[in-house]
Amino acid sequence: MPISPPQVSELVEKLVAEQGFDLEDVTVNRRDGQDELTIVVDRDGGSDLDVLADLSNRISEVLDAVPELAEGDPYVLEVTSPGVDRPLTLPRHWRRNAGRRVAVDVAAREGSEARSVTGRIGKLTGETVEIVINHRGRIAVESIPLDAVTTAVVQVDFSQPSVTELELCGLDADEIERRRARDRTQLNN
Structure with a gap:
């Protein structure tokens, strides 16, 4: 595939934005003799x-109009949302994951x-994110400067947080009820 991730980004970024998404990542890999194009979007x-x-269909139409792609070998297109293992690197990543469990590595700072x-x-x-910590029923909130975060990854979490925890996370009553209803449904299935 004679096209690079930055070229793909340039081709699809406007379409992705028009559909209400942010373009998070583009990768082009060759696997088993076939090119794989992965486009990660979120909103x-x-x-x-x-x-x-x-x-994905709309992006495919845009890419198929590019001569280098249309005339070249077939490729696999995957349009996906960020996986749970994607690091949180931008403020919007933190905002979109409010209330979710996260593991954060914090750099040494003066005095810590x-x-x-x-x-x-x-x-x-x-430039600060609050982390709501529940240690055996004792809830605390720690403010961490985003520039002190070295890595942050959302964790797979099977526990159901308390209403108090979710309120401290800044979620409103409707969002808390929606999440709790979803959790109850998943437990019953």
């Missing part, structure tokens, strides 16, 4: 498979050592 509120399938913090993503204010 506030997430998306379902039907929306991603529609976006490097450390790891695990808790729920709370409010994002300016």
Whole structure:
């Protein structure tokens, strides 16, 4: 595939934005003799498979109009949302994951050592994120400057957080009820 990820980004970025998404990543890999093009998109509120399938069809139309791609070998196109293992690197990543469990590595700063913090993503204010920590029923909130975060990854979490934790994360009553209803449904299936 004679096209690079930056070229693909340039081709699809406007379309992705028009559909209400942010273009998070583009990769081009060769696997088993075939090129694989992966486009990672995200938006506030997430998306379902039907929306991603529609976006994939629209992106495919744009790419198929490019002579180098249309005339070259066939390629596999995957349009996906960020996986749970994607690091949080931008403020919008933190905002979109409010209330989710996260493991954060914090760099050493003047007066403190490097450390790891695990808790729920709370409010994002300016250049600081709050992490809501529940240690055996005792809830605390720690503010961490985003520029002190060396790595942060959302964790797979099977526990159901308390309403208090979710309120401290900045979620409103409707969002808390929606998440709790979803969790109850998943437990019953």
